[in-house]
Amino acid sequence: MHTYIPAYLRSKNRGVVLQMFLQRKVLSKADIVKQSSLTFPTVTNVISDFIQMGLVSETDTVSTSENGLGRKGMQLRLNENAVGTIGIFFEGNHLRVGLMNLLHEVIDCIDYFIQADPSTPEEYEVISKRMTDSVSTLLQAHPSTRVLGVGIGLPGVIDAKNNTFRRWGKLYNFYDLYKGFQQDFSLPVFIENDINAASLGETIMRNDPKFSNLFFLSIGTGTGAGIIINDHIWHGNGNYAGDVGMVMNDLKLSDLREDLAPLRLNNQICAGAIEKKFQVDIAHNIPCGEAKKQEISEYVVGRFLPMVYNLSYILDISNYVLSGSVIDYLGETIFDYINKSLEHLRRIDIIPMQVNIIMSIHRNVGIVGAAHIALCSRLPDILS
Numbered sequence: 485m486h487t488y489i490p491a492y493l494r495s496k497n498r499g500v501v502l503q504m505f506l507q508r509k510v511l512s513k514a515d516i517v518k519q520s521s522l523t524f525p526t527v528t529n530v531i532s533d534f535i536q537m538g539l540v541s542e543t544d545t546v547s548t549s550e551n552g553l554g555r556k557g558m559q560l561r562l563n564e565n566a567v568g569t570i571g572i573f574f575e576g577n578h579l580r581v582g583l584m585n586l587l588h589e590v591i592d593c594i595d596y597f598i599q600a601d602p603s604t605p606e607e608y609e610v611i612s613k614r615m616t617d618s619v620s621t622l623l624q625a626h627p628s629t630r631v632l633g634v635g636i637g638l639p640g641v642i643d644a645k646n647n648t649f650r651r652w653g654k655l656y657n658f659y660d661l662y663k664g665f666q667q668d669f670s671l672p673v674f675i676e677n678d679i680n681a682a683s684l685g686e687t688i689m690r691n692d693p694k695f696s697n698l699f700f701l702s703i704g705t706g707t708g709a710g711i712i713i714n715d716h717i718w719h720g721n722g723n724y725a726g727d728v729g730m731v732m733n734d735l736k737l738s739d740l741r742e743d744l745a746p747l748r749l750n751n752q753i754c755a756g757a758i759e760k761k762f763q764v765d766i767a768h769n770i771p772c773g774e775a776k777k778q779e780i781s782e783y784v785v786g787r788f789l790p791m792v793y794n795l796s797y798i799l800d801i802s803n804y805v806l807s808g809s810v811i812d813y814l815g816e817t818i819f820d821y822i823n824k825s826l827e828h829l830r831r832i833d834i835i836p837m838q839v840n841i842i843m844s845i846h847r848n849v850g851i852v853g854a855a856h857i858a859l860c861s862r863l864p865d866i867l868s
Contacts, residue, residue, distance in 0.1 A: 495868040497522060501530045502867065505540060505562040506586060512557040531560060537866070538566040538630070565591060567866065568629045569858040570619055570671075571685075572636040573850030574598075574678055575704075577767055577809075579611060581618035582848060583626060584855035588688050590848050592625060594618040608657045612664040619669060632866065633672040635858035637681030637850050638662060639706060641723050644676045644857065650723065674858045678850065679726060680717045683710025685853030686805055689845050697801050700844075701728065701788065704808030707750040711799070729754070731791060749791070753784050755809050766813045777817040784810065785821050793829065796839050807844040819843065 500520055504511060516527045534540045545559040564587045573580050582593035596614050615636075623631060638658050641650040649659045666673050676684075683700030700710040707729040711718040718725050729750030745751050755766045762780050764772045772780075792804050811818060822841050 495864065497526055498530050498533065498867040499863075501527065501534070502539070502863075505560075509562045509564070510543070510559055512559050514557050538563055562586070564589070565626070565629050567632060568626070569632050569855040569862065570622060570634045571681070571851030571853065571855030571858070572615055572618075572634065573681060573854055574637065574639065575809075575847065575850060577705075579614060579618075580848070580851050581615065581622065582851035582855065583622045583629065583631070584852055584859070585629070586859075588852055588856065590851060591629075592622055593848070593851065594621060603657070605657070605660065608661045609664065612661050612668065615661075615665050616668045619671070631671060632862035633674060633858040634669070635674045635676065635681070635854035635856070635861075636662065636665070637678035637854040638675055639678050639708075641727075642675050642677045642680070643723050644674075644680070644717075644719065647674055649675060672858070672862065674861050676717070676854060676857050677708075677710070677723070677726070679708040680710040680719070681853035681857065682807065682844075682850040683712050683726075683805075683853065684717055684856060685849030685851070686710075686844060687712050687715055688852055688856055689849055695803055697799075698803040698805055699792070699795060699799065699801050700805045700807065701792075702808040703753055703755075703784065703788070703806070703810040705755050707754050707808075711801075728788075728791065733787060749787060753787050753810065755813075758784070758810055764813075766809055769809075769813065774817065777814050778821065781814050781818040781821040784814070784818065785825055789822070789825055792839065792841065802838055802840055804839065804841045805844050806841060807849075811843065 500522065501516055504516055504519065513524065513527050513531060516522065517524050520527075522530075531540065535542070540560045540562055543559045543561050546557070564585045566586070568583050568585045568591070571582050571584055577598055579596040579598050580593060582590040585591050596618070598611055598614070619634060638649065638661075640658050642648075643650055649662055662673075662675060679700060679702050682702065683698065686700055687695050687698060696712070696715045698712045700712070702708055709726040709728045711726050729748060731749045732744060732747040733749065733752065735744075735747055751757055758764065758780060759766055761783075762776065764770070764776065764780070795801065806818075819841075826839060826841070
């Protein structure tokens with residue numbers, strides 16, 4: 485149970501008022517009193533604090549009640565760019581760094597081309613330096629925005645609750661990148677698994693109750709997924725939730741191999757595996773013929789669609805979002821094949837719901853999700 489001290493009350497009241505401004509942008513004090521349980525003196529104090537903080541400003545418009553009676557007041561407008569956070573996300577062979585405002589709008593973004601599969605300490609040092617330079621550039625370009633922190637979507641097993649990186653295999657290098665960036669920069673840094681961040685950004689940018697539960701699948705340099713349940717990332721007990729790259733196809737317990745790697749989904753449909761099997765260049769986006777795209781689409785869909793079909797029963801989720809360099813490379817061809825496959829499934833079996841497999845809404849979902857994690861972590865500090 486909370487101890488109701490003044491500092492707690494002040495933080496709670498500020499949160500209520502800020503949420504109202506995020507929903508409507510323009511309000512008067514009378515509007516806030518009418519639509520909340522706060523008293524007029526409390527609202528006046530909160531608004532005074534917000535004006536001093538630069539979060540809201542007075543307009544030239546005077547508001548009245550609907551019947552023309554009651555207290556008149558100056559309308560107040562949210563300054564959505566007064567406070568922001570920075571999101572960093574790796575997308576195939578691109579590093580994207582964006583500044584997001586309070587309304588989850590990306591107001592500026594820097595996009596770097598990087599080596600698709602960095603491996604040496606020197607290559608990771610270059611990426612860390614570009615991250616630092618990008619953040620500095622965004623800060624200098626938007627001096628009127630108070631940047632609260634930085635969120636980074638990183639490959640690997642991330643304990644977001646404790647903001648720690650669980651090192652595993654090749655991902656030692658990503659841990660070193662994160663550690664180096666922390667040392668080079670003064671802003672608070674918050675980390676999350678990259679696909680978890682993208683899945684959160686997907687549901688935020690769609691802003692649709694139908695997408696409060698979704699499964700976000702990325703097929704690119706690696707294969708991974710993010711699971712959103714009731715608008716929140718599902719991490720699981722050990723933060724492994726969504727690690728579909730480790731899912732195995734054709735596992736026969738009577739004939740266990742010493743090396744299970746070839747059975748794992750990631751090693752079958754990631755960009756490197758597709759390039760090797762079909763002799764195409766996804767990393768550099770060199771086009772191939774339509775017949776080749778159809779052949780690849782049939783192969784890829786044949787390996788992930790059974791998993792989606794099973795998850796529709798297990799998780800009771802309708803919406804599945806596809807992203808990643810392999811999906812971008814195949815474009816409409818793979819979605820045409822997916823729709824034909826779903827229609828075939830519906831004819832021969834009963835799918836428990838209307839399963840929708842669609843492309844991601846925007847390439848900024850990763851930086852929006854990462855920036856949102858930093859925003860949620862830092863807002864309590866400025867509201868207290």
